[in-house]
Amino acid sequence: DQQVKQNSPSLSVQEGRISILNCDYTNSMFDYFLWYKKYPAEGPTFLISISSIKDKNEDGRFTVFLNKSAKHLSLHIVPSQPGDSAVYFCAASYNNAGNMLTFGGGTRLMVKP
Amino acid sequence: GAVVSQHPSWVICKSGTSVKIECRSLDFQATTMFWYRQFPKQSLMLMATSNEGSKATYEQGVEKDKFLINHASLTLSTLTVTSAHPEDSSFYICSATNRRDRGQGEQFFGPGTRLTVL
Numbered sequence: 001d002q003q004v005k006q007n008s009p010s011l012s013v014q015e016g017r018i019s020i021l022n023c024d025y026t027n028s029m030f031d032y033f034l035w036y037k038k039y040p041a042e043g044p045t046f047l048i049s050i051s052s053i054k055d056k057n058e059d060g061r062f063t064v065f066l067n068k069s070a071k072h073l074s075l076h077i078v079p080s081q082p083g084d085s086a087v088y089f090c091a092a093s094y095n096n097a098g099n100m101l102t103f104g105g106g107t108r109l110m111v112k113p
Numbered sequence: 114g115a116v117v118s119q120h121p122s123w124v125i126c127k128s129g130t131s132v133k134i135e136c137r138s139l140d141f142q143a144t145t146m147f148w149y150r151q152f153p154k155q156s157l158m159l160m161a162t163s164n165e166g167s168k169a170t171y172e173q174g175v176e177k178d179k180f181l182i183n184h185a186s187l188t189l190s191t192l193t194v195t196s197a198h199p200e201d202s203s204f205y206i207c208s209a210t211n212r213r214d215r216g217q218g219e220q221f222f223g224p225g226t227r228l229t230v231l
Contacts, residue, residue, distance in 0.1 A: 034219055043117070043206050043222030044157070089156065100147070101220060105156045 003027045004092050006104035013111050019077040021107050023090035026071065030092035034101065035064060035075045038087045047088075048075070080111045116140050117209050119223035126197055127231055134192045134226045136207030142187035143209035147220060148180070151204045163190045197230045204228075 005024045013019045023033075031052035036044035050057040050064045050073065057064050063076045077084055087108050091101040116139040126132050136146055145164050149157040161182050163169040169182035179201075181193040190209075194201055204227050208220035 036222075041204070041225065041227065043119075043208070043224045045222065046219040049219055100159060100162060102159075103156045 002105070003030075004090060004102050004104040006088075006090060006107045008107050009105070010108040010110065013080045013109065015082055015111055015113050016079045019075075019080045019084065019109055019111065021075040021077075021088050021090075021109065023073045023075075023104050024071060025073075025092050027092070027102075028071070029094055030102075032093045033064070033066060033073050034091045034093075035062075036089045036091060036103075037084075038089060038106070040087075044089060077109075080109075082111045082113050085109055085111045115211055115221040117143075117207065117221045117223040119205075119207055119226050121226060122224060123227045123229075125229045125231065128198050129196055132194045132197055132228060134194070134205055134207075134228075136190045136192070136209070136223050138188045138209045138211075138221070141209075141211045143190075143211065144187075145210045146184060146190040147208045147210075148182060148190075148192050149206045149208065151206060151225075157206060160192075194228065197228070199230045202228055202230045 003026050034049040035047040037047050038044040048059050048062045048064050050066050055066050066073045087106045089106045090104045093101050118137045120135045148160045150160050151157050159172050160175045161169045161171045163182050163184040165184050165187050171177050184190040204225050206225040208222040
């Protein structure tokens with residue numbers, strides 16, 4: 001039973017345009033959500049997070065939106081750059097104390113020059 | 114800051130041997146360390162949660178006697194794959210939570226260790 005789902009395994013975007021990566025979750029107990037970026041043969045690197053008390057968090061080119069009623073979050077990258085090409089994982093936890101994360105299946109983003 | 118290292122980065126071993134993977138937090142003390150496993154083109158699956166000085170908590174389906182975890186200090190956790198078999202071949206990744214930044218929520222990941230069992 002996948003509690004965190006990323007339904008798009010891949011996404012291709014032109015450089016300079018917006019990339020939108022989506023994530024859905026089923027467990028209403030999740031209250032903290034994170035996005036990680038991962039290159040092949042490397043560990044994930046933290047990008048941005050959002051608490052369930054917010055609906056938006058922005059950090060530079062990255063913005064995460066949370067729709068609690070729909071149990072849906074999205075990561076917007078604008079403008080997209082070729083260096084953004086990687087696999088993006090969303091993750092959820094029950095609190096923000098660094099406890100267990102449940103990861104989605106990942107979305108491979110390809111940004112074309 | 115918040116750098117996590119893993120050693121070795123890649124190991125090839127014969128079936129039946131045991132392999133130890135180290136995870137270190139280089140510039141911070143880790144409240145908790147986590148061990149994940151990733152199969153090709155799949156997500157990260159949490160194997161176990163390790164707190165310094167106490168026994169690891171294993172996820173359902175993960176054999177405790179197969180994957181031995183030791184968390185001897187606030188900066189070091191080790192995963193030993195005992196009697197490794199080809200099906201144990203995978204990419205193993207550790208992560209750590211920064212004790213000082215408790216409340217930030219994010220885990221800091223190591224670069225991963227690729228295990229190939231022949």
